[in-house]
Amino acid sequence: MSMAIDSPHLARAQTLLAAIRTTGLIGLALIAILASLSDVIARAPADRAGYGSELQSPSMLYPFGTDCLGRDMLSETLHGLAATASDAVLAMIVTLIAGGLSGFVLARLPFGTGYVPRGIAGVLGSVPALLLAILAVGILGRDFAPYAAGLAAAPLAFARAFDRARALGESPHAEYARASGIPVSTLLRRDLAYEFRDQFIAVAARALAAVTITLSTMSFLGFSAHRDLGLVIAAERSSYLAAWWTAAFPALALLVLVLFARLAATLEEGERP
């Protein structure tokens, strides 16, 4: 009876989650297309001063207006979005390898030795990711900002993957596999394949949302070498109070990127990526 009541409810919830994820993925795909064509779509090269007259409000001629140096904000937003997206993808890959994949594999180390890296991840995960990323940039240099953001997000991803892998390792199918003499490496390969199939999109999108926020905040604070959305917004900090459009459109682009990544990861409202 309970199954009969729960099944339609569960099916509805799963359909809703699938719809949210698809919306997020379509949004990210559109952003990827926009970012890859930014040099073609944008009317002016990045950081081109004097393209129009100063502080023009949004109009047919300048849809996103111009800033105090006469830069076309539509072009600046597109170039900034492309820089943010490409850096974020690089950072996401670092997070997936150093966090998700490592956590999953190291959880299966013999004699519980995997708990040592899990402990290290726990300590590093106790530091705000932004401060960890800034520290990494301070040590490695501004050119390594995407790697720093990826490494800063890795401890949490590692801990999540490790805990999931440990739970899988103690599940009934793992017990049966061990009892029937299936090697640990075979079981790991099997679990990794299922993990990739079931969790990859959610884990990758979650990492993308996390590193995008960290990267743009680092740029805003001056810890990045690339002119991404964070730096574009920072450059307009002195003028946006009188000319809202100079910061509003780049901020909106950033918000949309993070929002689609959150939707693709099906994060709950208010949940930190």
Place this chain on the structure above:
Amino acid sequence: MLKFGLRQAGIFALGLLGALLLAAAISALPAGRAAYPGAFLQHLLHVAQFDFGASVLTGNPAVAEFSARMAATLELVGSGALMALLIGIPLGIAFGLRRSLRAAAPLIQIVAAAPVFCASLALIFVAVNVLHWHDLHYDGTDLFQVLAARDQSQLVHAFHIFSLPAVTVGAVGVAAVQLVLRGAISDAADEPYRRNLKLMGLSAFEIERIYVAPQVVAHLFAHLGDIVLALFSAAAVAEWMFGWPGAAYLFVKSVALHDWNVVALILLAFTAIKLFADFIGALSAHALAHPESAR
């Protein structure tokens, strides 16, 4: 309870040891690659005795630099935490109990996607252009002195300076608290024991008070560390945005200028606070969830 407490104390102690190693590793950075192992061991000995050396920028002891700033950070995080509890708890309960309020979910999802620095910029914009506040940057005003003096113009000035950073940190805290509570209440709503207790003759209020409330509060305590981490993360950005003279602002400046002793100390303090919140949260959650073992 004792066994659980000892286990948590062990986890806390190991975490602190890891944080000390991290602090020593950062302090030893100026030594360079060749001399690093020796310098690391030397710094580890010093750090274990809470000797963090001097700031290379001011020459003052790193501890003095840090303690002068940490009070400001705790002030900010404390006010943010207060706001998070005052607003986040009712919000979490409302979202958890009234499923019709889930209609607001897309709006919350959009707000949650905004990076903290963008939210701060929006707050500043509203404060300047709508509320006509023009004294938002920290200028050394001491909130407690102003409160004691009870001068109205000074109070208004202090309110302008303190409210926006506190709202920035508080908003992040509200999001974290409501999320934890909402999840706990939603889980509790589907518990099979509710139906059985009703059949046993307990009223809905009694079930909520005796069984559900401790479970929900325990869940909140179990996530105390995550909430504290969210508050400190927001404080780091708010301090930079509003020129707040806190430890996170000092951290950013110290990294930029390679003042590693100060960086190590701030990182150690932040990590220790989060680990302590995890420890206290785990003990409290366990005591609430297993009251018989707490006696």
